[in-house]
Amino acid sequence: MSAINEAMHNTFDTKFDRVIKKALKLSSVPPGDLDLSSAGISSFDAFNLMMALEDEFDIIWPAEDLVAPLAMTTVDVLRSRTREILHQGGQ
Amino acid sequence: MQPLKRSDPEWRIRAEPPIATCHWPLLAKALKQRVHREYGERLGLAWGCRFKQPGVLFGAMTWPQVFTDVCGAVITIETFDDPACARSRELDLTAAGCPFVAEVDEYYLPGYITDRHAVHAILVIERTNYLVRFIDARLSDTAETVTADEFDAMRSTPCDGRVEPMKLYAITRDPNREPSSAALLSAVRNYHRRHHAQSLAALHSFMEWARDASGPIDVCRPAGERYQSTILFQHLATHGVTQAAPIRDRLRRLTEDWYLVHMLGTHDECLKGRRRARVIRLLSQLIESERRTSALVLQ
Secondary structure, rough: OOEEEEEHHHHHHHHHHHHHHHHHHOOOOOHHHHHOOOOOOOOOHHHHHHHHHHHHHHHOOOHHHHHHHHHEHHHHHHHHHHHHHHOOOOO | OOOOOOOOOHHHHOOOOOOOOHHHHHHHHHHHHHHHHOHHOOOOOOOOOOOEEOEEEEEEOOHHHHHHHHHHOOOEEOOOOOOHHHHHHHHHHOOHHHHHHEEEEEHHHHOOOOOEEEEEEEEEEEEEOOOOEEEEEOOOOEEEEEHHHHHHHHOOOOOOOOOOOOEEEEEEEEEOOOHHHHHHHHHHHHHHHHHHHHHHHHHHHHHHHHHHHOOEEEEEHHHHHHHHHHHHHHHHHHOOOHHHHHHHHHHHHHHHHHHHHHHHHHHHOOHHHHHHHHHHHHHHHHHEEEEEEHHHHHH
16 A cells, blocks of 8 residues: 555544544444444434534435445444445545 | 344334324224224325425325225324314214324323423324323323323424324224225225326425425425335235235335435435435435336236
8 A cells, every 4th residue: 555545544544433433422433343233323323423424524425325324234334335435536 | 131133023123113104003003992903004005295385295195095995994184273173173083982193292291201392193092171091002002191281282282293283083984894905906006096197296396396495305204105005015915915015115115215315304414505415316216216116006
């Protein structure tokens, strides 16, 4: 990974971690394999989290991702999908 | 205690029915008490759209007519601008032995500890000038009692989700026949043949309104109608109607799409800019989904 790419990567992760901590009212960054629904996060919380990610990264989620926000089972899956949308040009 | 997984059956049982659907199980409960037959899965006989006022899209609200055609029962949907007229009608219904489902502000219901003023449906068994006995299915099957003054307050206070004033659903005539599954499907098809174009036109007009306006886009009522119709087609699919399963699956997706539009369209953060544009785009896609669903029903 080039230095520039690595810097961008870190920036993304830092922002993502900040958003998820704030949206889920956590004191620390949750583990990547945290299952969102098992952790007691409601669909509404997950939806609000996705809205916060839209604001942070200036992206717009495709409708199919919003139908069932908890279908993005873990923090890592959500992180990866957010990055994917961002790289697609924010939809 | 292990957290529930989404695949656990218990999760599905615990899940609350979605908004704008709580009147149907109460009507089914009242029908069962009166004629000892299950109608809960057979009420969603019609779905559509009606655009009566800015900001809110209504369902077709014509399922009681189709229910009358197939079962002989009469269920009326009534609203009242004047509280005195509402009270008079409620008293008459009790005097005639007719149960009714009433929309109330849950804030005033016994057993609720909440600051939230939100609309909720209860089944009224008895309404007099002094007291009201009712069942709130969310809490229990046991009848609760409040004073008539308390009931008047919960009926008339403005609250979230109350769009029509003092709405009620009354069962004024009991079912007198047992429709076959084929008769139910035929009734649904006949309804769609006659009303589908009108419903699509209403949805289109609503979308045009939403595109030009800036307020919330409330579509939970049509979503609730599709939810109930999904239950009907699930019932038909398990009762030997081979055409029912694909219609059920399409209605289920349609229901999810409607509720998504409602969630996005009423979320404070989604009412302008490209987020609003996304809602409008979804509404536009719903027109096509509705068209395809009806085509499947009429095949």
